[in-house]
Amino acid sequence: MAPEVKQNNKRDRSVAQRIKQWLGIVVFGTTTRLGRAFDIGLLWAILISILIIIVESVPSVNERYGTYLKTAEWIVTILFTLEYIIRIWVVKKKSGYIFSFFGIVDFLSIASFYLSLVFPGSRPFILLRAIRLLRIFRIFQLTHYLDESAILGKALIKGLKRITVFLSVLIVAVTILGTIMYVVEHDENKGFTTIPQSIYWAIVTITTVGYGDITPVTYPGKIISSVIMMLGYALIAVPTGIVAAELTKQKDQDVFHHHKRVGECPSCGLDVYDPNANYCRNCGKPLPEEALTPGDKQPTISG
Amino acid sequence: MAPEVKQNNKRDRSVAQRIKQWLGIVVFGTTTRLGRAFDIGLLWAILISILIIIVESVPSVNERYGTYLKTAEWIVTILFTLEYIIRIWVVKKKSGYIFSFFGIVDFLSIASFYLSLVFPGSRPFILLRAIRLLRIFRIFQLTHYLDESAILGKALIKGLKRITVFLSVLIVAVTILGTIMYVVEHDENKGFTTIPQSIYWAIVTITTVGYGDITPVTYPGKIISSVIMMLGYALIAVPTGIVAAELTKQKDQDVFHHHKRVGECPSCGLDVYDPNANYCRNCGKPLPEEALTPGDKQPTISG
């Protein structure tokens, strides 16, 4: 009968729905015990997969443990692939996840592995998965870290225009100073062979890195270098001063903006795991700011 | 008849005037579409001309593409020359442009090219046109950048006296420390051969550049070096602290000073492109601060 079938369908859908919801909590959640455990496990898997690729590039290690590393890499990547598929499956607004920052990173970190099977030269790009480590902010004291990086970000953006001015002047200075050193040194110094080389040297010097692969040998060259070093030593004050000033001024605004959306979704009862979310990740309904009660309880699973 | 001729003259003058005015808007303007397009094109031309000269100094590149690069350089420089002539022609107060900062830079960047045809040794000085890149501040969000660099400049000037004190002490310190190291090391170290060399080393060390072309080898020398490094590491705090303090204090003054002179000139109807201008670049009449209406509209061309 229609009603029965419907009910049966409903029950079937309900089971799939429940699995989907449960998986959603696991892979996206951070405030539930399971969600947190999953995230920590994921972080370790990312760390291990990064270490494998780093360590594999050392010939002596690769010779000895190559097979084990390869196997481990396969396992980790298959897990990541499963995770990616699950994420897409459980998320309501699929394009929202796929084209989000972490969505793209997740895809690239898997795709780069499969690509490296065809083009071995692209292997090192698997290390792009290091970006996935930034998920760490979502795990440990999540709200605090997100806040902090927001404040830092705000200060950096407010100071960005000033830093752009600073960098433009720096690049022009480095071009001119590098050229002057090329004129002064290139006859007697096998380091300053070309102008790009001299500009590279000027950058190494003005940033106080000072490799020493190219160094002035003539007296005029050494005098000009001394001026560049002093300049670089004094100039570092500019970006530092800019950021310090922005952060000092930002005191007052920080006091507000502390309403968090952490708690239960009023429509579907799902635990909301993202303090910055405006819409429930599961049912897509808007989240009222005041209705949410913070907590670490297991969410109610309702069909 | 006199009136007719006069009218004819008027019309002729009017045509020349209109071309002149239109060119003025193109080469000097930044708020009109055409003016902006011209500026962006100019920036690319400058960038390309710089890259040509940089790249040409690499022997392997010059051997292969030398003829193309030379041709491109000629084309760019001829364009720059035309631009310079137009700028002088269209500006009312010619000496105002010729002896302005950018006027001198524009002249040198052309002159250095023609000079290099006679004296090939002066070729690298064509890179002085890198300074022209600073025009970038006039293009992208012009007013903001100009403001920013003004605030930064004010902070730097206010902190300049303090930085002068700091640099004087630094130079005296470096002279004395370099001499001490010369006394301690020069018998056993082929790096510290002369006092100027030792002073150069002291600068390399105190600014934390540390090339490593000259390094201490005796134990007393290493102890003194350690002190110099610690000094340099702690001293960097001084200029940084100065700039940070100035920028933090400057908060209050920044709120005012936001009247901009961007809009239409009330006398000749020309779009005023420079927010810091007190006089119209075209007709030389003073610009009333309040009469200007900001906008991106095409200026009215009137004889």
Place this chain on the structure above:
Amino acid sequence: MAPEVKQNNKRDRSVAQRIKQWLGIVVFGTTTRLGRAFDIGLLWAILISILIIIVESVPSVNERYGTYLKTAEWIVTILFTLEYIIRIWVVKKKSGYIFSFFGIVDFLSIASFYLSLVFPGSRPFILLRAIRLLRIFRIFQLTHYLDESAILGKALIKGLKRITVFLSVLIVAVTILGTIMYVVEHDENKGFTTIPQSIYWAIVTITTVGYGDITPVTYPGKIISSVIMMLGYALIAVPTGIVAAELTKQKDQDVFHHHKRVGECPSCGLDVYDPNANYCRNCGKPLPEEALTPGDKQPTISG
């Protein structure tokens, strides 16, 4: 008779008690003349013992003065052992000292010596006693220094979260940049042999240390390096700005919190030497904040 024996016991205990109390003042005290003299002597002993171990590692010195150094080391370590035993004996709450920061450091600095007799390879770890030098804060203008380090500590902790965010981003950046450089350089450069090596190079570069043991040789490598250097040069602004902002903001709170617990203990009459103590180190009674009178007088010794 019982009472007499008791009294005798009392007197005996009283003598031991007095010695114990006197020793307590000497080894733990900092505001009494004797306590300060002991602390200064101790510092010198620590300094000498550190210098002995440092100097001994130089073969030419060890050959000549080896026996004297060994003897001096034995003497110093026996003195330290005695000091440690006395400290445990005189302190009321023994576990309080033993498991305190300095208690553990004191133990390790002695134990490492005796251990090195059995395992000569562990010798250099005796230098852990360098940590004992931090006792210096307890000697010179003690309260001020403790205050200062507390303020600094508070600022650092408040800024710590921000610095953690900064370091996480830095580590991810360094991993990716190092990998990119490995891809770009490792065919033509014997420095970038493996990915860990390239990451090490990226750290050397972004922190502006710039040893120069590994340097880029290809043009793309030099361009990427230049970007990394600029990044490192600009990024240093972030932690600096964070600490500067915290210290600037901390002004207001510093005005209060200036009640010091320095003076005589009201229960046992012992001079209280630690301004942060809430309980008397000798008798374990709580110290009333207002009852303490600051001073440098010899404490009353009462049974």
Place this chain on the structure above:
Amino acid sequence: MAPEVKQNNKRDRSVAQRIKQWLGIVVFGTTTRLGRAFDIGLLWAILISILIIIVESVPSVNERYGTYLKTAEWIVTILFTLEYIIRIWVVKKKSGYIFSFFGIVDFLSIASFYLSLVFPGSRPFILLRAIRLLRIFRIFQLTHYLDESAILGKALIKGLKRITVFLSVLIVAVTILGTIMYVVEHDENKGFTTIPQSIYWAIVTITTVGYGDITPVTYPGKIISSVIMMLGYALIAVPTGIVAAELTKQKDQDVFHHHKRVGECPSCGLDVYDPNANYCRNCGKPLPEEALTPGDKQPTISG
């Protein structure tokens, strides 16, 4: 007759007095035209005498121009000797000048020359006269510079305690880190031969100087080095933050303290040249703050 002789004596004394006073104005004065001219001449003489000694240490220069340089040096030093004698002669409170900072520097810069005639090895110490260059603050916009260095000095002193704490921790850290690296590296690296060498390396690394004369070669060594570099890169924030915070807080106090003692002495009419003087340098009388009128006029010479 007695009165006549007395008067004659008076007149004689008066002439000597007037010369003395005039010389006093010339050598000590900075606000009179003559005094300023003398100071500028003196600065050039100091600069030249420093350049002579620096340049003389270069063998190729010394071979060619040795005789000229020697002669110039003799001339300059004789002038300095005369200046020193005049200074002592004209000053009222002789010990005040002789034992002042600049008095001692003036003496040493002459004495070191005469000493070098007997002990040629002490020659380079003549460069101590570089300290005399600090007189420059007394010449150019004197009051402003003195003010600036006072403000800077105040900030540095207020921050000094914090910087001492910072440096103590740094030295302890460097000792321990250097020792650890010695243990890790010294078997496979000919750079880390002794513990002092390793500590020197740790200082070179933590201050971000990074000569590259000693670098880690083992993987554990490179990992520890990376940690040290990150530490040094983050730690620089501490002294910088301290100075920036002090300078930012100092705003309010700077508004006052602007009464200057520049003008005519009310007792002897001498132009007072030192804004920080409380007593007239010529007659020793106290200087009333309000009675002084600033100016650049020639002082009245009265017997």
